[in-house]
Amino acid sequence: MALSLSQLNAAPLEEATQWLAGLYEHSPWIARGALAERPFTSLAQLKHAMVRVLAGAGIEPQLALIRAHPELAGKAMVDQSLTAESANEQSKAGLTHCTPAEFETIQQLNRDYNARFGWPFILAVRGPRGTGLPKAEIIATFARRLQGHPDFERQECLRNIHRIAEIRLNDLFDITPTQGNRVWDWQEALAQHTDPGYAELGQLTVTYLTDAHRACAAQISADMRAAGCDTVHIDAVGNVVGCYQRDSALRISDEGYSPIFHKTLLTGSHYDTVRNGGKYDGRLGIYVPLACVQQLSQAGKRLPFDLEIVAFAEEEGQRYKATFLGSSALTGDFEPAWLDQVDANGTTMRAALQHAGLCVDDIPGLKRNASDYRGFVEVHIEQGPVLNALDIPLGVVTSINASARYVGEVTGMASHAGTTPMDSRRDAACAVAELVLAVESRAAQDADSVGTVGQLQVPNGSVNVVPGHCQFSLDLRAPSNAQRDRLAADVVQAAHTICERRGVQLNLTDTMRASAAPSDAAWQARWEAAVQALGVPLHRMPSGAGHDAMKLHTILPQAMLFVRGQNSGISHNPLESTTSDDMQLAVDAFAHLLNQLATPASD
Numbered sequence: 329m330a331l332s333l334s335q336l337n338a339a340p341l342e343e344a345t346q347w348l349a350g351l352y353e354h355s356p357w358i359a360r361g362a363l364a365e366r367p368f369t370s371l372a373q374l375k376h377a378m379v380r381v382l383a384g385a386g387i388e389p390q391l392a393l394i395r396a397h398p399e400l401a402g403k404a405m406v407d408q409s410l411t412a413e414s415a416n417e418q419s420k421a422g423l424t425h426c427t428p429a430e431f432e433t434i435q436q437l438n439r440d441y442n443a444r445f446g447w448p449f450i451l452a453v454r455g456p457r458g459t460g461l462p463k464a465e466i467i468a469t470f471a472r473r474l475q476g477h478p479d480f481e482r483q484e485c486l487r488n489i490h491r492i493a494e495i496r497l498n499d500l501f502d503i504t505p506t507q508g509n510r511v512w513d514w515q516e517a518l519a520q521h522t523d524p525g526y527a528e529l530g531q532l533t534v535t536y537l538t539d540a541h542r543a544c545a546a547q548i549s550a551d552m553r554a555a556g557c558d559t560v561h562i563d564a565v566g567n568v569v570g571c572y573q574r575d576s577a578l579r580i581s582d583e584g585y586s587p588i589f590h591k592t593l594l595t596g597s598h599y600d601t602v603r604n605g606g607k608y609d610g611r612l613g614i615y616v617p618l619a620c621v622q623q624l625s626q627a628g629k630r631l632p633f634d635l636e637i638v639a640f641a642e643e644e645g646q647r648y649k650a651t652f653l654g655s656s657a658l659t660g661d662f663e664p665a666w667l668d669q670v671d672a673n674g675t676t677m678r679a680a681l682q683h684a685g686l687c688v689d690d691i692p693g694l695k696r697n698a699s700d701y702r703g704f705v706e707v708h709i710e711q712g713p714v715l716n717a718l719d720i721p722l723g724v725v726t727s728i729n730a731s732a733r734y735v736g737e738v739t740g741m742a743s744h745a746g747t748t749p750m751d752s753r754r755d756a757a758c759a760v761a762e763l764v765l766a767v768e769s770r771a772a773q774d775a776d777s778v779g780t781v782g783q784l785q786v787p788n789g790s791v792n793v794v795p796g797h798c799q800f801s802l803d804l805r806a807p808s809n810a811q812r813d814r815l816a817a818d819v820v821q822a823a824h825t826i827c828e829r830r831g832v833q834l835n836l837t838d839t840m841r842a843s844a845a846p847s848d849a850a851w852q853a854r855w856e857a858a859v860q861a862l863g864v865p866l867h868r869m870p871s872g873a874g875h876d877a878m879k880l881h882t883i884l885p886q887a888m889l890f891v892r893g894q895n896s897g898i899s900h901n902p903l904e905s906t907t908s909d910d911m912q913l914a915v916d917a918f919a920h921l922l923n924q925l926a927t928p929a930s931d
C-alpha cells in the first residue's frame with residue numbers, strides 16, 4: 329500500500345518515523361528530525377526538510393551516514409546482506425550482473441576510493457531518470473570522483489544520498505514524475521541528432537543549420553504537434569514555433585477578463601548546442617512548457633491566452649560569429665550583414681539558410697509586435713553550481729548579468745633568464761599574474777560579481793627568457809550595469825597601477841559590453857509564487873550566463889526560472905545533467921504560472 333502525505337502528516341511521530349526509516353541508510357534520525365516540521369504540503373517540502381536536518385547535523389553524523397552505506401557491488405552485495413532498498417538499487421543498475429572484469433574494476437575503485445577518502449563511494453545508481461545508470465557510466469563516474477577534493481567529495485556523497493532518498497520516497501508514496509520523465513525522454517530522443525564527426529565520438533554537437541540541426545527542428549515540430557499545439561511552423565531563421573491557442577469562446581467582455589488576459593504568453597529557449605555540449609542547455613526551456621501544453625490538451629483545457637513556444641534555432645554562436653540569431657529575429661535585431669559571415673568551411677550564412685530551404689527575405693517579418701504579448705518567460709538549466717550546492721531544485725532569476733570583455737597585452741622587456749637580476753627585469757607575465765590576482769580579489773569584494781582571466785599567453789616564450797610580451801583576456805560580470813561599471817573601472821585602474829609600478833606598457837581593448845537584463849518585478853513574483861506553491865524553498869539568484877531572455881528583454885518584460893544541474897551544475901559539457909524529479913518540479917512551476925495568468929484577479 330502506498331503512503332499518502334495526509335497519512336504521514338496525521339501519524340504519531342514514532343510511527344511516521346518508522347514508515348520513513350528506510351530512506352536514509354540505518355539513519356532514521358533524519359526523517360524523525362524532519363517530521364517535527366509537519367504538516368507538509370508536498371513531498372518536495374519533506375525532502376528539503378530532511379536536507380536541512382542533515383546539513384545542520386555537522387560533519388561527524390554526516391560521515392557516519394556515509395559510512396553506513398554499503399560499497400558498490402561490494403561484499404554486502406555478494407553475501408546478500410544489503411538493506412532491501414540498496415539491493416533493489418544495485419540490481420536495477422545491473423551491478424548484480426557484473427562481468428568478472430567489471431567486478432574487478434569496481435573492487436579496485438572501491439579500494440582506491442576508501443584509501444583516499446576513508447568512506448565508501450556513494451552514487452545514486454538509479455540515476456537522474458530513476459531507471460538505473462549503465463554500468464559503464466557508473467564506473468566512469470567512480471573513476472572521475474576519485475580525483476575530487478575530499479571536502480567536495482563528502483558533499484557530493486551527501487547529495488547522492490539525498491537523491492537516493494528522493495527515489496526511495498517516490499517508491500514509498502508510489503509517485504512517478506510522469507511529466508518530468510516525458511521531458512527527460514524528449515530531450516534524450518532529441519540528443520540522437522548530432523553533427524558529423526561528433527556522432528562517431530558519441531558527442532552532442534548541433535550547430536546552426538547542419539543536417540542534425542534540421543533533424544532537430546523536424547523532431548521538435550513533431551513533438552509539438554503530438555503534444556497538442558494547434559499550429560507549428562519553422563520560421564525563416566529556423567526557429568520552431570508552436571502555438572496552443574486560447575479558448576475561443578472567451579470574449580474580452582467576459583466578466584473579469586480585461587484585454588491583457590488575451591495577450592499571448594511567449595516562452596522558449598534554444599535547441600542548438602555548443603561542441604560536445606549537454607542535452608539540457610536550452611532544450612529544457614522548450615520541453616517544460618510543451619509538457620504543460622500536453623497536460624492541458626489531454627485534459628481538454630484551454631487558457632484565456634495563446635501560449636507560444638519558440639524553439640530558438642541559434643543562441644550559442646558556434647558556426648558563425650554572430651550569436652542569438654533566433655531571438656534576434658523576434659526582436660528585430662537580426663543584422664542583414666550577418667548573412668555574409670562565413671563558417672569554418674567558407675559557407676556563408678545566407679547560403680546555409682538557402683540550403684535549408686529558408687527564405688532570408690522573410691527574416692525582417694519575424695519581428696514581434698510587443699503589444700501583442702504579455703511577456704516572455706524562459707526555463708533553463710542553471711549551468712552553475714549554486715543550486716546543486718544548496719540542494720535546492722529551482723531558482724528564480726533576478727537579473728541576467730551585465731558583462732564587459734577586454735583583450736589586453738602587456739609589453740615589458742625580453743631578457744636572459746640567467747643573467748638578468750630580479751630587480752632589473754621588466755617581466756610582462758609577472759605584471760599580468762599580479763593583475764589576475766587583483767581581478768580575483770576585486771570581484772570577490774562584491775557578493776555577486778565575477779571576474780575571470782581565461783586566456784593567458786606568453787607568445788613565442790622560451791624557458792630561458794624573461795617574458796617580454798603577455799596577452800590575456802578579461803571577462804567581468806555583475807547583476808547591474810552600474811555594478812559592472814564600478815568593477816570594470818577598478819580593474820582597469822588596478823591594471824594601470826600595476827603596469828606603471830613595474831615599468832611595463834599596457835594595451836587594453838574593450839571588446840564587448842552587454843547590458844544587464846533585470847527580471848521584470850511582476851514576472852519574477854509569479855515565478856516566486858509558483859516555486860513557493862510547490863513547497864520548494866525560494867532561492868533568488870542572478871544569471872551569470874547569457875540567455876535568449878536577454879534578447880527578448882529589449883522588447884518584453886521577462887523573467888527566468890532555473891533548474892538545478894547535477895555534477896556541480898556543469899554545463900557546455902556531456903556531464904550536464906538534471907533529474908526527472910527536478911524537471912517535474914519545473915513543469916509544475918510552469919503550470920502554476922499559467923494558472924496565475926489565467927486567473928483574472930492576478931493582474
Ligand SMILES: [Zn+2]
Pocket residue numbers: 598609610643708875
Ligand atoms: Zn542555453
